[in-house]
Amino acid sequence: MNRFSPAGSRFLLGALVAALALVSAGCGRTPPASFRLNLVESTKQRLTREQEQQVSTVLLAMFGTPDDPHALPETGLDEAKLRLAAGPVRSDIVGRKNGLYREHCAHCHGITGDALGPTAAFLNPYPRDYRPGVFKFKSTERADKPTHADLTRILRNGIPGTSMPSFALLSAAQIDALVEYVKYLSIRGETELGLMRAFFELDDDAQGKLPESREFLVDEMLAPVAEKWKAAAAAQIAVPEMPAGLDLAASIAKGKELFYGDKANCVKCHGPTALGDGQANDYDDWNKAIVEIRKELNGTLENAAKASGGTAEEAADRRQQLAWVDRFQGVLEGDSLRPRTIPPRNLRTGVYRGGRRPVDLYYRIHAGINGAPMPAAKGTVSPEDIWHIVNYIRSLPYDFDGELGVDRPMVARDRF
Amino acid sequence: MMRLLAVSSIACLLALAGCGRSRVSVPVPDKEAADRLRATFAVAAGAAATAGVEQVSGTGWATLKGRFTFAGTPGQPKSLVVDKDTEVCSKGGMKLLDRSLLVDPSSKGLANVVVFARKTSRVKNPVGDSPLVFDQKNCEFLSPVFAARVGQPIDVRNSDPIGHNTNIAGTSFNQLIPANQGTAYKPDAETGMPTMVTCNIHPWMKAYAVFRKDGYVAVSAGDGSFTISDLPAGEPLEFQVWHERSSGPNGALGLDKPELKWTPKGRFQIRLEADEVKDLGTIEVPGSAIGT
Numbered sequence: 056m057n058r059f060s061p062a063g064s065r066f067l068l069g070a071l072v073a074a075l076a077l078v079s080a081g082c083g084r085t086p087p088a089s090f091r092l093n094l095v096e097s098t099k100q101r102l103t104r105e106q107e108q109q110v111s112t113v114l115l116a117m118f119g120t121p122d123d124p125h126a127l128p129e130t131g132l133d134e135a136k137l138r139l140a141a142g143p144v145r146s147d148i149v150g151r152k153n154g155l156y157r158e159h160c161a162h163c164h165g166i167t168g169d170a171l172g173p174t175a176a177f178l179n180p181y182p183r184d185y186r187p188g189v190f191k192f193k194s195t196e197r198a199d200k201p202t203h204a205d206l207t208r209i210l211r212n213g214i215p216g217t218s219m220p221s222f223a224l225l226s227a228a229q230i231d232a233l234v235e236y237v238k239y240l241s242i243r244g245e246t247e248l249g250l251m252r253a254f255f256e257l258d259d260d261a262q263g264k265l266p267e268s269r270e271f272l273v274d275e276m277l278a279p280v281a282e283k284w285k286a287a288a289a290a291q292i293a294v295p296e297m298p299a300g301l302d303l304a305a306s307i308a309k310g311k312e313l314f315y316g317d318k319a320n321c322v323k324c325h326g327p328t329a330l331g332d333g334q335a336n337d338y339d340d341w342n343k344a345i346v347e348i349r350k351e352l353n354g355t356l357e358n359a360a361k362a363s364g365g366t367a368e369e370a371a372d373r374r375q376q377l378a379w380v381d382r383f384q385g386v387l388e389g390d391s392l393r394p395r396t397i398p399p400r401n402l403r404t405g406v407y408r409g410g411r412r413p414v415d416l417y418y419r420i421h422a423g424i425n426g427a428p429m430p431a432a433k434g435t436v437s438p439e440d441i442w443h444i445v446n447y448i449r450s451l452p453y454d455f456d457g458e459l460g461v462d463r464p465m466v467a468r469d470r471f
Numbered sequence: 472m473m474r475l476l477a478v479s480s481i482a483c484l485l486a487l488a489g490c491g492r493s494r495v496s497v498p499v500p501d502k503e504a505a506d507r508l509r510a511t512f513a514v515a516a517g518a519a520a521t522a523g524v525e526q527v528s529g530t531g532w533a534t535l536k537g538r539f540t541f542a543g544t545p546g547q548p549k550s551l552v553v554d555k556d557t558e559v560c561s562k563g564g565m566k567l568l569d570r571s572l573l574v575d576p577s578s579k580g581l582a583n584v585v586v587f588a589r590k591t592s593r594v595k596n597p598v599g600d601s602p603l604v605f606d607q608k609n610c611e612f613l614s615p616v617f618a619a620r621v622g623q624p625i626d627v628r629n630s631d632p633i634g635h636n637t638n639i640a641g642t643s644f645n646q647l648i649p650a651n652q653g654t655a656y657k658p659d660a661e662t663g664m665p666t667m668v669t670c671n672i673h674p675w676m677k678a679y680a681v682f683r684k685d686g687y688v689a690v691s692a693g694d695g696s697f698t699i700s701d702l703p704a705g706e707p708l709e710f711q712v713w714h715e716r717s718s719g720p721n722g723a724l725g726l727d728k729p730e731l732k733w734t735p736k737g738r739f740q741i742r743l744e745a746d747e748v749k750d751l752g753t754i755e756v757p758g759s760a761i762g763t
Contacts, residue, residue, distance in 0.1 A: 100720065100721075101720050108498035108499075111500040112500040112501045113508060114500070115502070115505040116505040116506070116508035117508075117512070197644075197645065198643030255723075256663065258709075259734060259738075273512055317634045317650040318647075320636075320672070323555075323634065324671070324672065334555060334673075336674065337671050337674055354762065355718070355762055358718075372759065376718065376762075385493070386495050388493055388494075390494065428645075428671035429645075429671075430638065430647045431647065433646075435648065436647070
């Protein structure tokens with residue numbers, strides 16, 4: 056006898072079709088956009104579900120949602136600009152385009168500014184994660200935030216050599232709104248990191264709950280982050296003029312000496328050929344954070360594999376550790392990208408991510424690159440010597456009779 | 472019929488797979504609580520009634536000391552991979568070793584445990600103005616764990632014939648240090664738990680730095696002993712304990728010591744009398760407290 060009677064299988068088929076319809080309906084619904092919690096940090100800090108919820112509630116109170124942003128006066132942000140950039144892509148009553156961030160930025164930088172947009176994994180380098188509040192290409196000292204003008208320049212020019220395009224076709228007001236929105240996401244993200252780390256600093260009588268007073272949340276957690284952004288304009292690097300009447304050939308020769316010398320030591324990372332082939336297996340701060348977590352998880356697993364016996368308490372401890380590792384691996388799977396090393400820049404191509412004006416190179420050498428291994432030369436290398444290095448670096452793409460004796464700019468493939 | 476059944480089952484499975492992106496779910500914020508919070512934010516600063524916490528403080532000063540020992544088996548320290556500037560960094564076949572778990576073989580003393588006071592109401596000594604030296608030689612930081620006071624000048628030195636850079640995580644200090652030179656640095660904020668110090672040119676180089684405003688911080692010596700002197704007496708003090716390899720959160724060294732109310736966050740509480748020299752004696756760290 057056939058186990059599937061026609062009636063039975065018709066019923067099954069009906070049920071399956073209904074299930075399919077339900078499942079597809081589930082897929083098609085678009086919930087309102089929401090900011091995603093920084094799960095990597097909250098798991099690292101071993102926050103409980105209740106603590107994670109407290110953080111997201113506090114953030115909702117402070118910053119609102121992607122469709123309805125809120126800016127406390129302490130942030131110094133202009134809410135009108137944020138509204139132009141936030142929300143779904145649409146036109147307002149006078150035909151003005153709204154939702155600029157989601158139109159132009161979110162697919163890489165993510166709704167939350169966590170650099171986990173749908174295209175992020177396919178880009179090299181990865182897009183910037185705004186949440187740690189660290190930016191590379193700026194005119195301010197290493198520890199300081201970029202100025203409004205710095206971010207505007209990045210949006211106008213793009214970042215050559217990366218997937219960041221130029222948005223020069225947008226109006227000045229639109230770029231201005233987007234810069235404001237990037238600051239908003241960054242202040243939000245950095246405040247979130249601070250809140251998550253604050254749980255560890257709590258006294259035991261706080262019972263694992265952050266105080267919900269204005270003094271703690273706004274004055275202690277939010278305001279210091281916002282203050283750094285407000286202070287950026289005053290933190291610009293003072294660049295002395297390139298010495299007048301400089302003999303360019305002599306300056307380049309001096310710069311070359313510094314490049315290879317022990318004082319500036321550029322050669323160690325950018326390599327003896329300046330092709331970026333020196334110390335090349337390091338990570339930037341964003342990737343290093345993930346590398347360190349992975350190392351810790353692997354170490355914990357190894358230890359657990361070795362350990363055995365002990366008291367019941369120790370065994371329970373180990374089980375708890377393993378559960379944490381398991382959860383963390385799940386979080387990394389969905390909320391981080393595979394870490395990549397950061398190669399030092401190939402200085403022979405004439406492509407400079409932070410801008411190709413001489414002063415851009417001066418800033419990079421003077422203050423180093425925040426978040427990247429590139430150290431600051433200020434203090435140990437004089438401003439005049441920095442200018443010599445700038446001149447040498449700028450000559451490298453045209454240095455046709457370099458080591459290889461070729462009649463065209465040397466590029467990495469000549470060497471590898 | 473059977474084929475239709477199979478096709479629709481597969482379609483169902485595919486549809487389900489499409490929906491189920493493998494991201495861990497996040498908690499939903501409490502909308503009502505957020506609205507209430509936002510209302511409190513709108514109140515002008517200072518207007519909210521602040522319950523002033525009465526700071527209990529006594530007079531006089533006291534000293535805390537003790538000695539950490541390790542009860543587990545530390546194992547052989549791993550050699551580090553040294554692949555740059557080998558003419559200096561592995562001069563004459565010298566091997567650099569991993570220093571993350573240093574145990575004195577005879578006394579079992581555990582070195583490089585950091586102990587610091589979390590909050591103090593009074594500070595006895597002003598910040599010193601003679602620089603502390605943080606040196607590197609043979610491609611190794613000479614202090615694996617370095618403690619300093621906020622505002623204290625530090626001479627970050629390089630005693631090698633090659634250039635280094637010193638990168639203190641979380642502080643934005645990342646400076647080139649030319650051969651046989653130094654650069655001045657003044658920490659301007661507390662680190663919380665110790666922060667990592669690296670050299671990007673020689674990636675195996677690693678140390679930790681801890682900066683505290685009040686300077687009530689000690690790093691255990693080779694025999695595991697530590698001393699913090701001039702602590703404010705007559706007030707409850709809470710200390711934080713850290714070790715690089717501790718299995719606790721953020722390196723917190725949690726121990727089973729109920730008499731000191733030692734917590735899994737690596738903190739213990741104590742109250743000292745004026746002129747008291749409190750010796751905690753031998754503090755044994757079990758093998759299980761050391762993780763990765």
